[in-house]
Amino acid sequence: MPSMGPPADENLETKEMDERSMSSSHGQAPHVHKVAIPPKQNLFKEFQATIKETFFADDPLRHFKDQPKSKKLILGIEAIFPILKWGRSYNLKKFRGDIISGLTIASLCIPQDIGYAKLAHLSPQYGLYSSFVPPLIYAVMGSSRDIAIGPVAVVSLLLGTLLSNEINPVTQPEEYQRLAFTATFFAGITQATLGVLRLGFLIDFLSHAAIVGFMGGAAITIALQQLKGFLGIKTKEFTTKTDVVSVLHSIFSTAHHGWNWQTIVIGASFLGFLLVTKYIGKKNKRFFWVPAIAPLISVILSTFFVFITRADKQGVEIVRKIDKGINPSSVKDLYLSGEYLGKSFRIGIVAGMIALTEATAIGRTFASMKDYQLDGNKEMVALGAMNVVGSMTSCYVATGSFSRSAVNFMAGCQTAVSNIVMSVVVFLTLEFLTPLFKYTPNAILASIIISAVINLVDYQAAILIWKIDKIDFIACMGAFFGVVFVSVEIGLLIAVCISFAKILLQVTRPRTAILGKIPSTSVYRNIQQYPEASKVPGVVIVRVDSAIYFSNSNYVKERIIRWLMDEEEKVRKEYRTRVQFLIVEMSPVTDIDTSGIQAFEELHRSLEKRGVELVLANPGSAVTNKLYTSNFANTIGEDKIFLTVALAVAYCSPRVLEDP
DSSP: OOOOOOOHHHHHHHHHHHHHHHHHHTTOOOOOOBOOOOOOOOHHHHHHHHHHHHHOTTOTTGGGTTOOHHHHHHHHHHHHOTHHHHGGGOOHHHHHHHHHHHHHHHHHHHHHHHHHHHHTTSOHHHHHHTTTHHHHHHHHHOOOSSOEEEOOHHHHHHHHHHHHTTSOTTTOHHHHHHHHHHHHHHHHHHHHHHHHTTOGGGGGGSOHHHHHHHHHHHHHHHHHHTHHHHHTOOGGGSOSOOSHHHHHHHHHHTTTTTOOHHHHHHHHHHHHHHHHHHHHHHHOGGGTHHHHHHHHHHHHHHHHHHHHHTGGGGTOOBOOOOOOSSOOOOGGGSOOSSHHHHHHHHHHHHHHHHHHHHHHHHHHHHHHHHTOOOOHHHHHHHHHHHHHHHHTTTOOOOEEEHHHHHHHHHTTOOSTHHHHHHHHHHHHIIIIIGGGGTTOBHHHHHHHHHHHHGGGOOHHHHHHHHHHOHHHHHHHHHHHHHHHHTOHHHHHHHHHHHHHHHHHHHHHSOOEEEEEEOTTSSOEEETTTOTTOBOOTTEEEEEEOSOBOTTTHHHHHHHHHHHHHHHHHHHHHHTOOOOOEEEEEOTTOOOBOHHHHHHHHHHHHHHHHHTOEEEEEOOOHHHHHHHHHTTHHHHHOGGGEESSHHHHHHHHGGGOOOOO
8 A cells, every 4th residue: 555645744843853963963953833822812803703603603604894884685586585696697508407307306206295194194195295396495595406306205204104193194194194284383493493503503412323214214114004905905904003013914904804905016017117217227327307297197098098997896995085186274273272282393393304404414415416505504495484374374394305306306407496487396296297197006006115115225335334333333333223113203213312422422431552662753543553653662642532621631631641550561561661651642532621630730639640641733723722821831831832744753752761
């Protein structure tokens, strides 16, 4: 493996050591660079800078600086409605790409929406409603060019599971719908609030590994749930639980009397067709449109087949009725008081966060592929606004769909106008074409959903997670098995808990390392990573790879002492020079609090009893300021705080006394 050049900080160390050596060789006193003490900042300004970096790191007001009031007003409106900005440069060429991609994703979304609505235990038209109004709102307010908006499988399943725990969708359909609209309203409020308060970083606490596991478990759960329609099992004979044991028991217990062979033939035939078209599209990217239009072709062919054979009279379950017309108002249906208010609020927060996580991941993925910036907070506001408006127009939670967004991207979409085109097609479908879906078999909807969710089981990502980080893999599998064997919400809870546990573990147990000198350089690195690195006689060099706070300060102190004790034991066995200096490399220590200072004071006292001197190397400005403010710098001696490890070693080595 070819050697790489040292980083800039290593070059600095080498250069300074060379300068020191040159000055010494000419008989001059060596010039030692000391750590500078940062000037004290005004408390208010320091607090202001911290708040700005936490919540406004992207400096959203930078475009407003030094602008006249009229310009600021225009920029403010454009910030809320980005379409007013990019719409000025819109042209026929872009529209040509958008109309093709819009028509393509419309052919995919219509059959999916009908199936996803059933997954959420809602009538089929509500899925179509959710692909009409929300995409229009997003096109005006969203900043992504590639996201295709509408219902998605995971959120539909999650919403259906949580809502059905509160109200039975079969015996109380109207109350169930009202609860769904109210949960959607609070999902939108949650998303918009996170965007306005710039709290989008909260969704990052759900790690990628946890999302992979959750999505995979949800995909298997969704696929198993579809076996009801795929096998022609009557609803009343099928379990309402989502765990794999209950579903499989329900399936096999009805094998002798509940399955319908005509339904199985229809479902299996078209599932095979859908999987073949998906394979064709995956093998040759030019044929991406084949799997995109395959679901609509399947719906048309299966509906025609059932109609001419009247297979519905042979036990094949069909859609029967989809209400004609566009979204009716549901403002009066929202539960804004009463016993269901709190329940819908809780369900809305969970559904909104999951929907936001999926949309954010999709948006970032395609933005990076096209090399443009995505404003996460604007996205949250846009998603929240569309769900709030959607809840008032008979929609349930909509978000970015990965399958439709991928098709949208490959079809050559240019802007969010593709969502408008899709919405127009859905509008025409609701106004004129819904009666044609009367004889659509439920088996074909089950096949479409099964083929759509297969890609959510990302086993390759799970294997990569295992190779990279075992704790991440535990989070992934915990979420997966929680969803598959218990329930969707338990799986989600497990994912969140394991993600937080990992954060706490990393914060409370930071890594430390013993450093040694790389031969022929003045660079000091981890001896486990660089076995050729040599230790300095009489000196132990420890690096702390984390900020030092109350949560880990005691551990850091004890771990440093353990490193020292281990080295002292080796010294005694090998009859080497005893340890007389302990250098703590502090460049990775970004901050330290009072508990950290106290831990260093205790470390200093402990070292004094052992006859070991404490030396610090390269503390950052925030750490240096606190070392001097707390007077700890004076306690150990200002001459024992150095700019680099090399300078610290140069100070210690001449003072190491050989054992007699």
